[in-house]
Amino acid sequence: MPGDGIGPEITEQAVRILEAVTEGTGLSLNFIPGLIGGAAYDAAGHPFPDATRDAALKADAVLLGAVGGPQYDNLDRPLRPERGLLGIRSAMGLFANLRPAILYPQLADSSSLKSEVVAGLDILIVRELTGGAYFGQPRGIRVVDGQREGFNTMHYNEMEIERIGRVAFEAAMQRGRKVCSVDKANVLETSELWREVMIRVSKDYPEVELSHMYVDNAAMQLVRWPKQFDVIVTENLFGDILSDQASMLTGSIGMLPSASLNDKGQGLYEPSHGSAPDIAGQGIANPLATILSAAMLLRYSFGRADLAQRIESAVNDVLEQGLRTRDICTKNDQEVSTQAMGDAMVAILRR
Ligand SMILES: NC(=O)C1=CN([C@@H]2O[C@H](COP(=O)(O)OP(=O)(O)OC[C@H]3O[C@@H](n4cnc5c(N)ncnc54)[C@H](O)[C@@H]3O)[C@@H](O)[C@H]2O)C=CC1
Ligand SMILES: CC(C)CC(=O)C(=O)O
Ligand SMILES: [Mg+2]
Numbered sequence: 223m224p225g226d227g228i229g230p231e232i233t234e235q236a237v238r239i240l241e242a243v244t245e246g247t248g249l250s251l252n253f254i255p256g257l258i259g260g261a262a263y264d265a266a267g268h269p270f271p272d273a274t275r276d277a278a279l280k281a282d283a284v285l286l287g288a289v290g291g292p293q294y295d296n297l298d299r300p301l302r303p304e305r306g307l308l309g310i311r312s313a314m315g316l317f318a319n320l321r322p323a324i325l326y327p328q329l330a331d332s333s334s335l336k337s338e339v340v341a342g343l344d345i346l347i348v349r350e351l352t353g354g355a356y357f358g359q360p361r362g363i364r365v366v367d368g369q370r371e372g373f374n375t376m377h378y379n380e381m382e383i384e385r386i387g388r389v390a391f392e393a394a395m396q397r398g399r400k401v402c403s404v405d406k407a408n409v410l411e412t413s414e415l416w417r418e419v420m421i422r423v424s425k426d427y428p429e430v431e432l433s434h435m436y437v438d439n440a441a442m443q444l445v446r447w448p449k450q451f452d453v454i455v456t457e458n459l460f461g462d463i464l465s466d467q468a469s470m471l472t473g474s475i476g477m478l479p480s481a482s483l484n485d486k487g488q489g490l491y492e493p494s495h496g497s498a499p500d501i502a503g504q505g506i507a508n509p510l511a512t513i514l515s516a517a518m519l520l521r522y523s524f525g526r527a528d529l530a531q532r533i534e535s536a537v538n539d540v541l542e543q544g545l546r547t548r549d550i551c552t553k554n555d556q557e558v559s560t561q562a563m564g565d566a567m568v569a570i571l572r573r
Contacts, residue, residue, distance in 0.1 A: 223256040223274065223310075226294075226303055227497025228507035228560075229287025235509035235564030236285060236516040239536075242571040243520070243529050254281065258310065259289025259303035259497075269306025275313050283523035284310070284490040285516060288497040303497075311351055314490060316482035317382070318389040319351040319461065320518070321494050323448075323468040323478060328541035332473030332550040335445060340471050345451045346397065347468060348390040349461025351482055353382045354412070356458050378412045378457065380419050385485070387423035390455035394430045398452035402433045404440040404460055416457065437464070444468055465494050474549040476508025479515035481522050489523045491515040501548075505559040508547040510537055513567060536570040 224230035237253060244251055256274045263269050269289070278284050289303035299305065310316075323345050330337035358375035365371070387403075394401045403420040405413035417434055424432040435443065437460045443450065444464065448471050456464060469478040478494040493511030501507055513533060521530035545566050546555040558566070 223258040223284060223286045224261065225259040225287040225289040225497060226261055226291045227288055227499045227502040229259070229261075229289070229497055231502075231505065231507050231560050232493065232509040232512040233285060233287040235560060235567070236512040238564050239513050239533060239567050239571065240285075240516050240519070242568045243532055245572070247526075247529065249520075249524060249526060249529070256284070258286065259306045260291050260294045262306055263294065263297070263301060263303065269301060269303050270309035270313075274306075274310070278310055278314055278490075281488070283488065283519045284314070285512075285519060286310075286490055286492040287512065288493065288495065290497045291499045291502075308356060310490065311482060312357065314482075314488055315352065315484040315486070316488075316490055317350060317352045317485075318386060318483045319349040320389075320393070320481045320483070321347040321349060321461070321465040321468070321478060323347065323465070323472050325472050326477070326538060326541050328538075329473035329477070329550055331552050332546075334470055335448075339445075340448065343448055343471055344397075345448060345468065346393055346453045347461055347465045348386065348393060348453060348455040349465060350378075350382065350386040350455075350457045351461075352458075353378050354458035376410070376412050376457075376459075378416060380415065383416050383419040384423055386455060387420050388426075389483075390453050391423060391427040391430050394453040395427065399429055400431045400433070400452035402435055402440070402451055402454050404435050404437050404454055404456035404464065406437050406460075407434070408436060412457070420455070440464060441467060444471070469494060474508060476511050476547065476549045477514070479511050479513075479518055481515065481518040483522060487523070489519065491519040491523075505561060506548045507560050508549050509560050509563055510547075513537065513564075532571065533567075536567050539570050540566045 224233040325343040333340045355374045355376040361374045407413040407417045469475040475495040482490040517530040517533035520526040551557045
């Protein structure tokens with residue numbers, strides 16, 4: 223599902239990479255195109271058409287570009303492209319969003335932070351994806367005392383908190399065995415319950431160290447000393463914001479992939495960034511976040527960690543060759559287009 227803006231440019235490259243890496247491996251992927259976001263609104267009058275829903279629910283995995291654009295910003299809210307994305311996340315029950323922020327060593331100078339602050343960075347943000355203010359009812363704009371007032375509702379029940387907690391603790395068991403739960407328990411009741419449930423879940427994982435941090439402090443700590451974190455688990459809105467922030471530790475938001483998983487073994491894979499209308503159609507978008515999301519697709523939806531690693535190692539190789547899209551290009555590098563980055567990746571994978 224390419225979606226809008228740079229979506230078609232970056233998914234095109236990710237599909238080429240998936241085709242190249244699976245060649246001759248016994249895994250043959252059948253790609254079914256799907257409309258989502260503004261592209262779906264233009265073609266079918268809705269950002270998440272029934273045909274897209276049906277195809278998504280039948281698929282093993284969904285690869286998605288991004289949705290949204292200024293031409294859609296004045297549509298009624300239910301018809302906006304972003305609602306298509308929220309719709310597919312909800313329809314597939316994709317409650318667990320994994321956003322790994324890993325610094326490829328060649329990009330230490332592309333980060334806005336000092337290289338010693340980010341060198342060796344490897345953190346995983348586990349973001350709850352189907353609850354919180356993005357989905358809470360009631361919501362709307364109403365008139366109160368003659369004034370228009372916007373309102374949203376944030377709520378989380380114990381089941382929702384527990385299941386995302388378990389995802390974070392299980393992930394930590396495979397990594398550095400530390401979970402930092404980020405909340406706003408000094409102010410919000412949802413966070414008070416969140417913290418209580420995280421402590422309860424942690425009892426089942428005695429090898430994992432659980433800590434808690436308020437979200438404002440977490441935003442500061444992420445740029446002060448990000449390597450203190452292993453796994454961060456947090457609710458939907460906080461995770462959305464903190465993951466964009468963490469992306470800059472890796473050099474660019476164009477490097478941050480994501481996997482969104484449900485409890486039926488299905489997944490949706492998309493870069494953490496949006497449709498970047500400011501650079502759409504220019505052939506300069508970084509396709510690596512989407513390509514790394516395709517690697518996550520092979521790992522989580524097809525059990526092919528071997529193929530995922532081949533893609534990740536090819537990303538390392540193209541960076542080693544000095545190839546950079548504009549967002550990660552510093553003065554000694556060779557700037558290449560979205561397509562040329564894809565070409566270089568395919569050449570490495572077919573070698
Ligand atoms: N998952 C999704 O589909 C998301 C969609 N959006 C939508 O995207 C549209 C634009 O939103 P923004 O806030 O501007 O966020 P954005 O993530 O699209 O762009 C932010 C900045 O990062 C740059 N950027 C993003 N991806 C890049 C890439 N792969 N290579 C190089 N540079 C890249 C953009 O050029 C822009 O300067 C809006 O309509 C928004 O609602 C925003 C976030 C997520
Ligand atoms: C556009 C939003 C629905 C989502 C978002 O910003 C994200 O998932 O990162
Ligand atoms: Mg976001």
